[in-house]
Amino acid sequence: MNALRLDDQVCFAVHAASRALDAVYRRELAALGLTYPQYLVMLVLWERGQVSVKDLGVALRLDSGTLSPLLKRLEAAGLVRRERDPGDERSVLVRLTPEGALLRERAEPLPRRIMEASGMGPEELADLHRTLGRLTRSLTESATRP
Amino acid sequence: MNALRLDDQVCFAVHAASRALDAVYRRELAALGLTYPQYLVMLVLWERGQVSVKDLGVALRLDSGTLSPLLKRLEAAGLVRRERDPGDERSVLVRLTPEGALLRERAEPLPRRIMEASGMGPEELADLHRTLGRLTRSLTESATRP
DNA sequence: GACAACTCGATTGTGCACAATTGAATTGAT
């Protein structure tokens, strides 16, 4: 057995799955004018209504180098507003515009469609979800404290 | 239950796991001067010695827009050579330089280290590998033929 | 043998991801 064989590496399987998911989302999200990472930001906003860039970064595990230009594009698209937190001028609050809030309805059918495209049952998906959660946690820890 | 909740979406779990893996590889590969996608290309070359850009794209599911500049960087690093296939001038063959072939030894310990960082056992990883393979296949099919 | 269809790689343009740096604002220690 050759440990360096591409097809034997789980890492490549994760990588490939992630890109395949991205491709499916790309198609589904085109009508909403969103990319997949933008959709992730909208998910957080639909949940909370308002978040600081900082908290957004914690939720999505992204830094400001990624979020700043992304949020600028969402603002240009009229889905989001950004303003300094009056209580702490270092912080920037992101909140939905009415159009941004409205977009939620059109996103509602998405998760089901993706689930169908996955070809997997609910319990199998839940299992995968749990496994990946553990994997991510473990990798993140080992990255911080080698 | 809210289908649009970020933490309930398997897609985000895949996305997050992929980036966490990337981060771990980034650290491990820094000493070899490789990025993770470059490492994937090297895996294929260590296996086959020589590939056309086309076949590389099939193996990694990447198009020339991604591969061309990446291969150029590998060539600049002296790990790889590119030349037209004499038998079919449309095709470009990529092959290892001696330095590129030598690098394999230094990459050998990597899979084990990543496995350890994953915190998962061999059979659990194999299971995850299979599940992700099915997921990717299913998503790719649904992308081609909706 | 000529020409249309196809294959292959490269290029261009957009957007994501992350490291490193900068600068403003806040907090904490003395």
Add this chain to the structure above:
DNA sequence: ATCAATTCAATTGTGCACAATCGAGTTGTC
């Protein structure tokens, strides 16, 4: 009250990913 350390967002630079387009080369058909 002052000054050092910290927090936060933005910017810059590098690299990956993909869509769309282009041009050179090849193959198939008549």
